[in-house]
């Protein structure tokens with residue numbers, strides 16, 4: 001089965017109005033590769049201006065609340081994201097799990113609300129360096145999937161991103177055979193949780209993806225794209241990743 005690849009850029013708490021010109025080169029590469037999906041997830045404040053700059057590109061957010069509205073100072077809801085034109089949302093990124101103490105239960109609630117509001121939801125999972133070193137990665141990933149994935153999610157509205165925490169922003173990536181083992185295990189779990197839909201859900205790899213390693217990483221079985229942090233911030237670094245995806249599509 002061929003699964004359409006997704007290249008997602010997570011700008012994290014970076015970027016500014018003055019940097020949106022980077023989207024021009026990214027858009028050009030995106031439109032040259034209609035066989036791929038490309039999404040940029042800037043900060044909340046940049047989503048609307050990014051859409052004004054490149055109205056034909058796809059944009060997402062980096063989080064949303066599990067309630068649709070209410071007394072949650074400083075938070076942003078899924079309907080608000082849809083209203084400004086976001087199509088995707090990332091939930092459960094390890095930086096939020098660690099800094100905001102987000103639990104699997106909250107992440108599942110956010111995923112349910114995001115999907116109900118028409119957002120394609122990228123659920124992040126990944127093990128710590130300590131868990132990796134002690135051989136606990138597989139059970140931890142399994143528990144995160146069991147805890148975070150709503151039972152009625154489908155391949156149209158759910159994406160899973162495997163990001164080993166120790167690979168994020170470090171320049172280190174796991175060996176290809178280890179990524180292959182992890183993605184195969186995630187695929188098996190998704191099939192258990194979602195039945196035949198689990199066979200089609202896109203599983204992204206994230207953690208120190210660059211233009212140099214993207215093709216090798218996306219050639220690994222069951223790696224259906226990438227979630228890119230640092231290298232998504234400029235066209236110079238992100239376009240080669242889009243082109244790598246295009247060569248494999």
Ligand SMILES: O=C[C@H](O)COP(=O)(O)O
Pocket residue numbers: 010093163167168169170206207208209227228229230231
């Ligand atoms: O969401 C993106 C990931 O945390 C990866 O970040 P990175 O590409 O800077 O390692």
